[in-house]
């Protein structure tokens with residue numbers, strides 16, 4: 001469906017949880033976060049119902065599952081099945097930190113997941129441990145191989161460019177992806193409150209003139225733009241009312257936002 005600026009909006013990014021098994025320094029504050037309560041978070045069926053309304057009435061045909069970390073959400077495989085069963089939806093993909101991908105890759109493929117983006121900002125085990133506050137990079141390498149093996153392809157690697165830590169590694173990361181037959185995209189570190197963002201290198205994100213996306217938060221808010229405070233509750237307005245409001249009020253350009261964070265909107 002077209003928004004007020006004649007952009008074709010067909011892509012819904014769904015944050016299925018604000019929880020994550022890692023604590024990346026550019027995403028999660030050191031002092032920790034206040035997690036949503038179980039009652040606040042949409043059930044799998046409620047998420048599928050919102051997606052169904054979006055697909056059947058508002059032209060949504062692509063879904064991306066994000067988090068937090070989507071693979072820590074109980075029933076994530078079942079959710080993929082529910083979403084793939086919605087006729088107009090022709091692609092369901094996922095953005096994951098890859099740590100649990102080796103465990104889930106076969107089941108996700110079986111459930112109909114099309115492809116994955118995996119976050120990897122360094123090839124150094126030491127730097128990885130520091131950036132993720134304790135993660136083991138071998139888990140991600142195993143996840144990448146499992147995704148390729150199961151055909152969750154093309155596998156795309158998301159690299160957050162951070163002057164302070166991986167500026168000297170970008171060429172190696174590119175060479176690694178070429179050698180492993182992986183796609184790569186570079187995301188300049190963003191800041192919601194100051195409104196600092198740029199177009200994703202190797203992707204479509206961050207280009208407002210052709211923006212095609214809406215976002216659903218884990219507690220059921222439809223957000224027309226990452227860099228805006230606009231937010232419409234599917235619980236209060238119903239899914240149809242929330243889609244109408246989000247499409248009608250989608251801003252021409254992103255500015256700033258201070259009512260959500262990357263860990264609860266999934267970038």
Ligand code: SF4
Pocket residue numbers: 205206207208209211212213224225226227251252253254255
């Ligand atoms: S800032 Fe908003 S309008 Fe621009 S690309 Fe991102 S979501 Fe779309």
